[in-house]
Amino acid sequence: MKPNEQTDISIQNVSKIFRTGFGLKKTGVNGLSLEVPRGQVVGLLGPNGSGKSTTIKMIMGFLKPTAGSMTVCGHAVPSKISRSFIGYLPENPRFPKFLSGKSLLQFYGGLLSLRGKALAHRIEFLLDLVNLRWAANEKVQGYSKGMTQRLAIAQALLNEPRLLIFDEPMSGLDPLGRKDIRKLIAEVHRELPEATIFFSSHILEDVEQLCSSVALLKKGRLKTFCKVEELLKVEAQRFDVAVKHDSTTETKSLTGTQELVTFLNEAKNKGYLVMGISSHRTSLEEALFKDETVLSGAPL
Ligand SMILES: Nc1ncnc2c1ncn2[C@@H]1O[C@H](COP(=O)(O)OP(=O)(O)OP(=O)(O)O)[C@@H](O)[C@H]1O
Numbered sequence: 001m002k003p004n005e006q007t008d009i010s011i012q013n014v015s016k017i018f019r020t021g022f023g024l025k026k027t028g029v030n031g032l033s034l035e036v037p038r039g040q041v042v043g044l045l046g047p048n049g050s051g052k053s054t055t056i057k058m059i060m061g062f063l064k065p066t067a068g069s070m071t072v073c074g075h076a077v078p079s080k081i082s083r084s085f086i087g088y089l090p091e092n093p094r095f096p097k098f099l100s101g102k103s104l105l106q107f108y109g110g111l112l113s114l115r116g117k118a119l120a121h122r123i124e125f126l127l128d129l130v131n132l133r134w135a136a137n138e139k140v141q142g143y144s145k146g147m148t149q150r151l152a153i154a155q156a157l158l159n160e161p162r163l164l165i166f167d168e169p170m171s172g173l174d175p176l177g178r179k180d181i182r183k184l185i186a187e188v189h190r191e192l193p194e195a196t197i198f199f200s201s202h203i204l205e206d207v208e209q210l211c212s213s214v215a216l217l218k219k220g221r222l223k224t225f226c227k228v229e230e231l232l233k234v235e236a237q238r239f240d241v242a243v244k245h246d247s248t249t250e251t252k253s254l255t256g257t258q259e260l261v262t263f264l265n266e267a268k269n270k271g272y273l274v275m276g277i278s279s280h281r282t283s284l285e286e287a288l289f290k291d292e293t294v295l296s297g298a299p300l
């Protein structure tokens with residue numbers, strides 16, 4: 001897809017090499033090309049150190065690519081205009097602790113030149129959306145990690161951005177907290193269907209439930225960019241079937257539903273007893289993070 005109005009993030013062959021002193025270099029991102037279509041929820045998935053934050057910081061204009069180019073909503077990065085389309089949630093949001101949640105949103109709204117009734121209405125809407133109305137007048141100092149994350153999402157949404165970029169929105173949360181933020185992102189997508197959401201995570205479950213497509217990074221390189229269904233197909237295709245015959249139990253690993261059906265028919269004809277069938281979701285996660293590319297990646 002060529003960069004156009006339907007593309008909110010366009011990354012063209014971007015690399016980032018860090019100079020780490022004594023003439024040493026470290027590769028953050030290596031020859032990355034990616035197009036994020038408008039209005040979609042796209043996940044940037046990869047293990048620690050795979051280049052997720054580096055990619056996001058380059059889109060934000062905080063880091064300058066060593067090579068390649070990027071546009072945001074059709075505008076070259078970095079530029080004031082490209083930045084103006086984005087609502088950003090950093091990896092570890094930090095806020096002035098002495099402010100209440102509400103006054104913090106007022107403060108950040110002021111920085112975005114929002115004032116008066118428009119700002120007041122926006123803050124009311126956002127406090128409801130992120131479910132923080134009950135703590136709006138409490139100091140941020142007393143907020144839990146999950147509450148801080150919710151407030152940070154509200155802050156990212158202040159100026160009604162067309163593009164939301166969240167760097168590890170579920171990081172540092174326990175499983176229930178993660179689920180909570182997943183629910184919130186789904187809600188943001190429902191409430192603001194026009195907005196494109198691009199967020200990073202190293203946990204497959206986070207992205208498979210929320211995203212239409214997933215970009216998988218490994219050691220700074222794009223391994224796959226495909227629809228979530230493509231990822232889930234791989235998962236569904238791996239089955240372990242335990243059968244019993246002549247008082248011995250044997251486990252057979254099968255790839256694909258067709259193979260499974262054929263095997264089950266054979267087993268039935270031979271009078272084998274099927275003891276159990278399982279599909280392994282961990283195998284997908286392991287497969288994704290292995291060195292080889294596991295998916296061809298249907299282009300969007
Ligand atoms: N400022 C920097 N100086 C030197 N190397 C860096 C710098 N920032 C990132 N890197 C290196 O670039 C690579 C990618 O880092 P990055 O922070 O983008 O990964 P990540 O996918 O966001 O990881 P995590 O899941 O831990 O947040 C790593 O090897 C990291 O050490």
Ligand SMILES: [Mg+2]
Nearest residue numbers: 052053054091
């Ligand atoms: Mg990171």
